[in-house]
Amino acid sequence: MTAAALIALLIGMLLLLIRAIAGPTLYDRVLAVNSFGTKTVLALGLLGFVMGRPEFLDIAILYALINFVATIAILKFFRYRSFQVPLVRRGGQGGGNNG
Template structure:
């Protein structure tokens, strides 16, 4: 019964995070909401695994957590530098060669 209450609470939390995702005025609010949604999803998968008696769902939850972390870092890097690869270094003084 306790895991069912936790699952419902996580579902409500995920709905509230989606509201924040659409209401976020700046891109960093939206990235934070997506990251929070991913964390809530990891918890939801883990609770669902306990509810159904399938402990192998924890492996799926851990994999999803790693993908969520790497994806968040990649999105933040893209929004900061507008590129995902190497960032070219700017010359120290104008007119100087690299």
């Protein structure tokens, strides 16, 4: 049963790979990378159970955290064109988000 789920996940990863390579717009690719990360987390969890060592779940949790941070970084890059803009700006010139 877990093996079947793992095969389904790998097929899903292949489909996402096609979207990430072919994707016409930037957002297709961002979405593809984000859901590819989620698929990797699930695949690692299943892989642990297939191999008979469920300890891999810890690593899957770490991957989930990294995936989240990377997506936030990419989206912040698109909103502000820089990673160095603080989330709350102190007024002044150049402020795009007022609150």
